[in-house]
Amino acid sequence: MSKSRAITRADTGVNFSLNRVSAMVRRYWYLLRSSWPRILDLIYWPTVQMLMWGFLQLYISQNAGFFARAGGVFIGSVLLWDILFRGQLGFSISFLEEMYARNLGNIMMSPLRPTEFLLALMIMSVVRLSIGMIPVSILAIVFFGFNLWALGLALAAFFANLILTSWSVGIFVAGLLLRNGLGAESMAWTIMFLFLPLTCVYYPVAVLPEWLQYFAWALPPTYVFEGMRALVIDHAFRADLMLEAFAFNIILFAAASFAFLKLLQSARIHGSLLQTGE
Amino acid sequence: MDAQNTSAIAVDRLVKRYKGVAAVDGISFRLLPGTVTGLLGGNGAGKTTTIAMIMGLVTPTSGTVNVLGAEMPRERYRVLHRMNFESPYVDMPTRLTVRQNLSVFAQLYAVADIDGRIASLAADLDLTEFLDRPTGKLSAGQKTRVSLAKSLLNKPEVLLLDEPTASLDPDTADWVRSRLEEYRREQGATVLLASHNMSEVERLCERVIIMKKGRIEDDDTPERLLSRYGRETLEEVFLDVARGRRQSEAAQ
Numbered sequence: 290m291s292k293s294r295a296i297t298r299a300d301t302g303v304n305f306s307l308n309r310v311s312a313m314v315r316r317y318w319y320l321l322r323s324s325w326p327r328i329l330d331l332i333y334w335p336t337v338q339m340l341m342w343g344f345l346q347l348y349i350s351q352n353a354g355f356f357a358r359a360g361g362v363f364i365g366s367v368l369l370w371d372i373l374f375r376g377q378l379g380f381s382i383s384f385l386e387e388m389y390a391r392n393l394g395n396i397m398m399s400p401l402r403p404t405e406f407l408l409a410l411m412i413m414s415v416v417r418l419s420i421g422m423i424p425v426s427i428l429a430i431v432f433f434g435f436n437l438w439a440l441g442l443a444l445a446a447f448f449a450n451l452i453l454t455s456w457s458v459g460i461f462v463a464g465l466l467l468r469n470g471l472g473a474e475s476m477a478w479t480i481m482f483l484f485l486p487l488t489c490v491y492y493p494v495a496v497l498p499e500w501l502q503y504f505a506w507a508l509p510p511t512y513v514f515e516g517m518r519a520l521v522i523d524h525a526f527r528a529d530l531m532l533e534a535f536a537f538n539i540i541l542f543a544a545a546s547f548a549f550l551k552l553l554q555s556a557r558i559h560g561s562l563l564q565t566g567e
Numbered sequence: 568m569d570a571q572n573t574s575a576i577a578v579d580r581l582v583k584r585y586k587g588v589a590a591v592d593g594i595s596f597r598l599l600p601g602t603v604t605g606l607l608g609g610n611g612a613g614k615t616t617t618i619a620m621i622m623g624l625v626t627p628t629s630g631t632v633n634v635l636g637a638e639m640p641r642e643r644y645r646v647l648h649r650m651n652f653e654s655p656y657v658d659m660p661t662r663l664t665v666r667q668n669l670s671v672f673a674q675l676y677a678v679a680d681i682d683g684r685i686a687s688l689a690a691d692l693d694l695t696e697f698l699d700r701p702t703g704k705l706s707a708g709q710k711t712r713v714s715l716a717k718s719l720l721n722k723p724e725v726l727l728l729d730e731p732t733a734s735l736d737p738d739t740a741d742w743v744r745s746r747l748e749e750y751r752r753e754q755g756a757t758v759l760l761a762s763h764n765m766s767e768v769e770r771l772c773e774r775v776i777i778m779k780k781g782r783i784e785d786d787d788t789p790e791r792l793l794s795r796y797g798r799e800t801l802e803e804v805f806l807d808v809a810r811g812r813r814q815s816e817a818a819q
Contacts, residue, residue: 312674319667320660323701386660394657395717398622399675400648557626557640560585563619563656 309401313409317383318416331379331421335371339425342367343433361521363491364435369447369517370490371422373510374481376455377462379417380410381477384463388471397562403553407546410463411456418452443520446531447513453538454509455481457545464545464552468561490514509534509541574633575600575725575757576621581630583616583781590616592781593630598774600724603751603758605768607801608778609809614761615656617778618727621759622652634725646725648676653718654729658710661703665694665713668702669720676721688716692746708739715743719750726750728760732767740764744771765802775801777808784808 321327346363387393396406426437437444462480465473484490487501488510494502505511512534516527556562574597583591591613598604606614619625620632623640632639637646659668666685673681689695692712697705702713711731718726731747732740744767751758751771762768768775769789777785777792785792785808789801796804 306677308677309675312671315674316660316663316667316671319663319671323662390660391656391658392660394624394654395659395672396675397624398647398650398652399672400644400677401675402644554626557624560583560590560616560619560625562624563615 305402305404306400309405310409310412313401313406314412314416317386317409317413320386321417321420328420331375331417332424335368335375335421335425336428338371339364339367339429340432343429343435347433361433361435362518364429364433365437365440365517365521366490366514368422368426368429368437369451369513370485371425372418372448372451373455373484373488375418375421376414376452377458377481378477379414380456380459381462381466382417383410383413384459384466385471385474385477388466388474393467394563403550407460407463407549410459414455414459415452440517440520443516443526446528447517450509450513450531450534450538453535453542454484457538457541458484460542460545460549464549467549467556468552468559470561484508484510487511488514493518507537509537512537573600574598575602575635576759577631577633578617578621579631579633581617581620581632582628583613583620583625584628589781591620591627594778594781594783595630596776596783596786598757598759600757601751601755602774603760603772605772605775606759606761606778607763607765607768607775607805608761611780612778613781614778615729616781618652618654618729618759618761622650622727623647648721649723650725650727651676651718651721651723652727652729653714653731655711655714655731655733656729657714659702659713659717662701664699665689665702665705665716666698668713669716672717673720678720684720685716688719691749692716693742708735711735711739711743715746722754722756724754724756726756726758728758728762730762730764731760732762732764740767747771765800765805769801777805779808 342363387396429435429437440447458480462473462477465476487505488508489497489505494505494511494515497505512530516530519525519527519530576598578597579595581591581594582589594613594617606617608614616625620627621634621639623643626640635646635649637643663671669685669688670681673684678684685698686695689698692715694709694712694716697709697713702710705713715731718728728747732743735743747758748771750756758771760768760771773788775787775789775792776783787795792801792804793799796807798804798807
């Protein structure tokens, strides 16, 4: 009866295991590298978006004094928005791959813990984001002379805050998918667009009606986009905004994790873990 | 030691209701270590729900499930590495090769010698020549063998099989049954087999639990079931139970 123990290592108990996390990362990496359309998809839209907004900014800057002084605001916004959007999408698509492959039952029946699964998805969101964003950031230098990397430490602070938000949204969407199956798939593709007007990606918060500004300031990315504009236009790094964003991110991440665990619990009660179709 | 501690699987007054409808309605049974038990029943009888609760994928409405001394699903992570399952209702990622899929799951189950274990299973299940082929390019029979290899990666003490030979041709199905018999003999594993294939159950199982509308209608050895219903085959017994014929009527 105990022969299985002879072939498994000691880390099969109740503890968190990085070994299992790396197994899942390996699984997604195998999938990604085996499919050139998946890799192309990571680069295609960020490139199209960056070019479209870059040329629009070029046109406006040639006709308006403010935008001539604020060169890079649009492209910076586009690139940071893509970190937020693609970060969440990278997380959610990796999760959806399990549902498309009807592999979720195998995963949920394995010793993999939910926290390990989520960590693997976070790692894959960074991998997918890097594949898409690094070439696009280089194209931004080539076409428009906008060097995202020159933002240095500020970029690190922007990135950390945006990726944290994207993971929180991704975790919440994963919970919805577990509970509701592929019927909730559209949430994975569209939920982040709710953040687009509210987080003031392309305009200052002051543009919003006063009552809506309270909602905007409750969302961590708002602080990042304001911080980016302060850096590009006024050449001032607003550490206070980044700290506030981080504080809101902690709350958002905790709330999303709690919601995920509750939705997983509900999925077990409603028997939806094996029925991942529509 | 009480019966719950000596059983590999102990199910006690288990109920699962979905929106007021009972999918499983107060069933109890205990499986001794090293035994093979067949779980029979028509569509909607509650077999898959029962297995899902034993795996910890579904939370019971009431009652308890205990596997290898752990209460499911609350204590599932204590024992999941000692269990495994195979079902035609779940697949493995089709773009990954057989070797990649098996190695990912071997790592999830913390198998110590991953390459050695995959090579050994591939040889046993006649998969060696397919190891580096994408799983999606395999035939149904080959995919079933890959799923079976996945379910045996960690040499599970408890193996749950949900229609393991569904959609296989008779030759491949017979071959899969032989491998399962070998595994049980060599490892002394406890196997719970849900199946619609009566000859499979007759061949592999020393005990048969027949479910209908979420309840256990009968529970005995195949020989005693045949004798009590006065039938030649389990299929006839199954039809008697499914159509509500009593043992006395069936025997006439």
